[in-house]
Amino acid sequence: MSSYAKRLMWPVLVLVALIVINVSVTGFDFIVPHVNDGRLSGAFVNILRRSAPLLLIALGMTLVIATKGIDLSVGAVYAIGAAIACQMIIDAPDQSAAGLIFSAIALALVVTAVIGAWNGTMVAYFGIQPIVATLILMIAGRGIAQLVTGGQIPKVEDSSPFTQLGRGELFTVPLPIVIAVLMLVALALLTRRTALGMLLESVGGNPEASRLAGIRAKGITVLVYLVCGLCAGLAGLIGAANLGSADANNGGLWIELDAILAVVIGGTALLGGRFYLLGTAIGVVIIGTLEDTIINVGLSSQWQFTAKAIVVFVVALLQSPEFRGWILKPFKRRPAAPAPAKEVAAK
Amino acid sequence: MSTQTLTERPARSTLFDGVTRYIPIGATVALLLVLYLGGIASFPKFDSPQVVAKLFIDNAPLLIIAVGMTFVILSGGIDLSVGSVMAFSTMCCAWLTVDAGLSAPLVVGLVLAFGTLWGLGIGAVIHYFNVQPFIATLVGLFLFRGLTLQISDTDVSMRDIQFFHWGMEHLVEVGKIRTGGFWLPNLSFVAFAVVIVAFVVLHYTRFGRGVYAVGGSEQSALLMGLPVARTKIGVYAVSGFCAALAGVMAAMGTKSANPLANVGAELDAIAAVVIGGTLLTGGAGFVLGTVAGVMVWGLLNTLIAFQGDLSSWWARIAMGVLLLAFILLQRVLARSGEKRRT
Amino acid sequence: GGGGDDSGDGGGDGLVIGFAQVGAESAWRTANSASIQAAAEAAGHELKFVDAQQEQEKQIAAVRDFITQQVDAIVLAPVVETGWTDVLQEAADAEIPVILADRGVEAADEDLYVTRLGSDFAEEGRKAGAWAAETFADDADGTKILELQGTTGSAPANDRKSGFFEVLDAEGLNYEIVDSQSGNFTAEEGKAVMETFITTHGLDGIDLLYAHNDEMGLGAIQAIEEAGKVPGQDIQIIIVDGSKAGFQAGVDGKVNYIVECNPAFGDQLMDVVESVVNGDEVEKFTPVEEGVFDATQFEAELPNRQF
């Protein structure tokens, strides 16, 4: 657990720093939420609400990465989920029928889960490199989404309860946040209360050894990609509900990069093995906050990328023991704390 | 001491073994041919030599960054910054010559130097600070896209700088396209040169073999006393240089700089490399495979252009399906030579 | 054009036309593609359609493919203005006429294409500016403006911005840009950016929101509503494009002014192409008919919207 805490320390520090910056320019109501007409709002709550889809995707991505894999198709799957639901709803005469909403959501989730499973199968059973296997759907996926919407942007009536998925609230807490957090808890329990987490890390750490130990490596791999697809689909639904429309082309564009970024900021290595769901969550909030910070401190939109680069760089360096040691060398002269072990001595 | 000598034949018969290493690339090339012949069968004018020539005109920059990417991936790393570095280089070419009025050759020199230095820098960060390549280079992806947009958020023309006209001058011109001729500009040959140099370096120099060794097992390479640091930093320098060079080639290709150019080029490059049979985990692959990968990439696009009646979405789906078919076939062919034990 | 014969199933005198489209990045764009494909179909021409996914390289490649195929005419919707010289020259060498659709190319390349048919983004910006200038002419305390830009660096974003403020300055309107950020032409980011505007600047005192396209505008409208304000009244809103959804919002009183950017010029385009191939004289620039609509006209116009 302490190692866990150590992992999370640096991302948390960066997050705090970002928040402080914002508070110092926009005052405390950046962070303190206030309730107006029965729903929490305020800058930070908005950030969390907007980050919900990214969080969902990043969580799925964390599991995939734990198996030494990667999923580039999440952005496209996001679009597909959104497209299916919205199209089905606007095609119906009464856009508010509960039955319709549920079947639309169900259909979207089933399809995206199937897509995820397909990715998993390509990786586990056909032995195709994850990046290629998922690249295929990254390319074709948006095509499929556009096919569903016929290239248009289906707009769901604001009156349709479907939009509640993105705009509604539960006990004043915006639904997207609730859903994302529930997913976080669910996955945490699923992986840590059962042995799934350990088996994942084992498969990611040494596939052959895992096979010889009798682990159902392939089954697990497929399962993980399936979950990732499902998360992406759910994210798409929330995004679409929030806007009341599905943009097949731009919905979740490049979100795969942000998701992977969040995962790594959260301390999970792309080489597979140990994974940290909570860290991922923090990574997501950092990214979300960052985008607001840029606007709040009044940088022009040209600055967005540059600022993002700087923050990512800082987090990456802070997380590196070697860097910290190098920076702190002048300060600690006492031969106390044993230096951390390095497998591949980097000197 | 014992007189008997121990023989152990390798797990797979020697002859076959020599071949297996070439199976992925062999499969790629074979399928590439199939793709091409298929095109000829189904479209008029597809047999025009220009169809092939074009692959090396439009994809020259992609080919160059893909070659750089091959070095990085072989060493077990990855470089996401190439797309942005490329765009940034192009923009610098325009900015420094058109606005700042420096002499073009000087600017090109500066840009190439910059690319290499960036590679060295980020390589050092990756190696000495153990930062994951994905993240370190992702920084480059954001940073240089940002800087490019800050230099100019509109496209800039370099048409008046004579120097940049060199790239598109037809070095080879055989007949007219109408009459089944074809042509190739200088920059295609720059790309070829890059490929050849890369091939020689990877296969016939210590640095090149070191790249494979580090990709095979960094820990072992280190314990074998190989210069791991130099190798790891070197590959990123190579990739950075290639990205900058590709940027210059792009500048010559269009004589204009566009701040939003090459978004996602890094993925195209990675795809090309991996389609070419290089393992993302490092240690196995060929730069010639990368060439094949790039050609596949270009050929698929050409096929779709010739088909021409596909809506945006069907075009994308078709691309995906073709790619899928390709990967699966390649896999099936390669499976036969799979290693039994690791 | 010599290539007429190998137009395969193009039908007797049907032409083979290559069309290098920008992409499918917006409803406007897909409507535009649809319109052109339909028109070609109707006119019995064979259209070679390529979606370049907003990348100039892909468009250039497509044009080269058209040249290799020796089509009768090439229609190009350039994603950026510069960098076309070589490929246009190649087309000229192959004696294939090039018609620009929608966006233009730099002046220096003028003699490399036959004609341009399309919208003038700067003009659209000016139209929007003109309305703003007169609407807020007598706004004493200065007009506070929020702007939602299109994709940073893209031609429409740049021109719609410059055109707009060009007029405001010309009219000497006393205004202040409270904030201006890119929403990448998408509802998603339009809404996100607006939310942040609201939390940072609040909405009180803000007079005008200028959105470079429908989708961003609609996204912003939601943000405004969720912040408990009334779009169209508490804050006036100008959007460019004029999709169904946009006009619907207008009818609901959430939008005050719509500058049309008309994607449905397929038939117009086919006429131009035919006359070009037949070697008739054509204007260098044929503007697409585009209107501007204010609150009084939304109701009436809504039914005529194709996208």
Add this chain to the structure above:
Amino acid sequence: MSDDPIVQMTGIRKDFTGVRALDGVDFTLRPGEIHAVMGENGAGKSTLIKVLTGVHHPDAGEILLDGRPVRFHSPGAAQAAGISTVYQEVNLTDNLSVAENLFAGREPRLGPFINFRAMRRKAKALLDDIGIDLNVAAPLSSYSIAMQQLVAIARAVDIEAKVLILDEPTSSLDRDEVAVLLGVMRRLAENGTAMVFISHFLDQVYEICDRMTVLRNGQLVGEWATADLPENALIGHMLGREAATLEQIERTAAAHHVEDEAPLVQATGLGRKGSIAPYDLEVRRGEVVGLAGLLGSGRTETVRLIAGADRADSGSLVFDGEATGFHNPRTASARGIAYCPENRKTEGLVGDLTVAENMILAMQASRGWARSIPVARRDKLVAEFIEKLDIRPANPDMPVKNLSGGNQQKVLLARWMLIEPKLLILDEPTRGIDVGAKADIQKLVAELSADGMSVLFVSAELDEVTRLSDRIAVLRDRELIAVLEAEADMTTEKIVDTIVAGGHGNE
């Protein structure tokens, strides 16, 4: 040869997170001597080597090379300074060819370019020289771990260094290669090369070494001339207790397996093309069957078929009364077959997981992911086996990759003993295990079989096989050539004869 030392290490301390691996250790190496570093698993031998050669950096102490203080920042630097090393785990890049591995970093060149022909020629010569004959152009990965170890040795020897360090080079070799190796070492010694030799085979140590330095728990016990330190005194120093328990596992086993009932394993014509010729083999309940053979004779291949690690393409397998063709290890372990592979690094352990996790991996796998083992139960089991196998440090939450080689091996054993299989397949289980632990493990195997568990036992150490087995299957050139009943008068010589004779005439 008591001229001034080549290497002088004084007061070396090395801390790893949680462990003090070395604590004020002194070590002296003189020219032309062969110097053994002895100690239990986890005593700090490999760490001492790694500190000397710049893999790890000492937290205290100093290192003199030829009297000059040095501190290598990387193994490369150490190599350049004339220290050539074979590390404990095979550390080569198996994606490259044998020749490239032999010459990596020092390839023969023409101008700037590598001269592959010359390289292959030299490689061939080099291998002939130490008496092995491989296809030097083939990727290293296609050879057995033993061969890889020999290649590593050849590489180190060929780097003509003034100091040669060998960390458990013989752990997977059998007598002939060992003989070859020792011969090579003698030759080098005569040419004045100083050597450090680490091994858990006392006979080898006594055969070749001039002096030894003994470590225990990271501390220096002392340095002796081999002549002055009788074997059990040495063992006493290593274990810190008296060398009582060793050498006394008389095989009562042969008694207790029941003849009449059907055998647990009945393989008929089981084989796999290009890997192992079809063979018949039966294992009765409570019986220990040893597999003997030279390197690459196909012992591992043989057992992998039964374990379902590889797919047999001919023959049939009856296990526990049912005909079964195991398609994968999972079904096999579900039926009660445990396979402990020979290469712990690549096929055995998951380095990032903790000791505890690695131990329960197989058991957990058999339960499926949904039913995780109750924490209490798990802790109890883990603690029990850490204690039973004396794994050090006894910290279940340490990443297994940080354990010493021998301790890693024990963790792997624990994983499979934990699931109490009907058939336990051990491929080179005592590789890299110290004398004390080795005896413990052999006793354990004896006990297990006494309790009715059948064991398939592969080992390069013939006497180990002879001592433990009820019957011995002898392999040669990937063919099972004979199965010998281990009567009381069974000797390693008999086995060797069988191998040489090609098994014919026998049985």
